[in-house]
Amino acid sequence: MTSRLNRILAPALLAAALPLTACQTSDLAGGGDAWNGTAFSAEMVDPAHPTKPSSRIYLGGGRVRLQSMDTSSIGAIVVDPTHGTTLIVNDPAKAYIDAGMFTPLVTLAFAPVMRVLRPAGSGDPCSQWNSAVSPFGAFAKTDKDHPAPQWTCTSQGSESVNGRAAHKWGVVSNDPKDGPMTIWVDDRLHVLSRTTDKDGAMEMRNISEGPQPDSLFTPPANYKKLSLTSMLGGLLGGSKDSGQAGASSTAFLKKLQGASSH
Numbered sequence: 001m002t003s004r005l006n007r008i009l010a011p012a013l014l015a016a017a018l019p020l021t022a023c024q025t026s027d028l029a030g031g032g033d034a035w036n037g038t039a040f041s042a043e044m045v046d047p048a049h050p051t052k053p054s055s056r057i058y059l060g061g062g063r064v065r066l067q068s069m070d071t072s073s074i075g076a077i078v079v080d081p082t083h084g085t086t087l088i089v090n091d092p093a094k095a096y097i098d099a100g101m102f103t104p105l106v107t108l109a110f111a112p113v114m115r116v117l118r119p120a121g122s123g124d125p126c127s128q129w130n131s132a133v134s135p136f137g138a139f140a141k142t143d144k145d146h147p148a149p150q151w152t153c154t155s156q157g158s159e160s161v162n163g164r165a166a167h168k169w170g171v172v173s174n175d176p177k178d179g180p181m182t183i184w185v186d187d188r189l190h191v192l193s194r195t196t197d198k199d200g201a202m203e204m205r206n207i208s209e210g211p212q213p214d215s216l217f218t219p220p221a222n223y224k225k226l227s228l229t230s231m232l233g234g235l236l237g238g239s240k241d242s243g244q245a246g247a248s249s250t251a252f253l254k255k256l257q258g259a260s261s262h
Helices: 003-017 019-029 100-117 125-140 228-236 240-258
Strands: 040-045 055-060 063-068 075-080 085-090 095-098 151-161 164-173 181-186 192-197 200-209 224-226
Touching (some): 075 100, 085 100, 125 151, 151 181, 164 192
Antiparallel strands (some): 040 200, 055 063, 063 075, 075 085, 085 095, 151 164, 181 192, 192 200
16 A cells, blocks of 8 residues: 555554553554455555556455565465464465464454455445544654644545446545645445555455455465464574574565565
């Protein structure tokens, strides 16, 4: 997504680092339409850079898989909050880690990403975003003289995106440094099917509705399972397997951060 959406995500992402706010963020991490709406898969592309590797997203049954199409990258991240699993799939190494013990934290971190990507319902998306970030807005102030971020959406009617009906919205923020942004919300899936602003663009293509195969959300066959001990050892330096796992862990954290910047 565009860098402007990173600003929308930033306050809510602080929830993952603020244990005392857990009671306030339970609604963000608990699922809802963002996780449990109509199942689908789609390609996420940067239309301004057609040669840039895309990503794919798979959503179904309260589970999400983010798959990089860049063959030099980690591969995929799979989060299944219901079953308490978080898979970090390293395709180049044909290995994976099940970081299940971190699933509550990962789910909490993913929740605002999901709320931005898939605003609940078919109404004003800004009301959803403002509601999601309002408990953490104070932490997102750049300094004491600037207000917590808020966004205003203005309906710009209906428009087709890659042959699918969508509602177009103009978005402005209360920060004078931000320019306007335009988003399109798919009528059926209620996901952002296109975004544009002065910094870039994102577009969903090849959307396919329907149940997603369970195999997308389970450990891949014939891949080596690496332990959490190896993952932690890789972060600190260790064996060959530890190094592979550490690389996976680093890429995983970068992928979480980059999930909103495609």
